[in-house]
Amino acid sequence: MNPSLSSASASALTWIKSSYSGVNGNCLEIAQLPSESRAVRDSKVPYGPVLGFSATHWAKFTAGVKAGQIA
Secondary structure, eight states: OBOOOOHHHHHTSOOEEOTTOOTTOOSEEEEEOGGGOEEEEETTOTTSOOEEEOHHHHHHHHHHHHTTSOO
């Protein structure tokens, strides 16, 4: 996994909220980074911590979610 991104660099990204977002609209937001990497943050705390995932780790994570291995 890539190190966390700074708040300044994260604010320049285009964030997309999860389609599974609850009624209150609070959920995960994802942004695409160079080389097919992804950044993830909590929509309730947009200036809080941001996690960076390499393309390989992102693919493994999403495959696990789709397979029901990660809830």
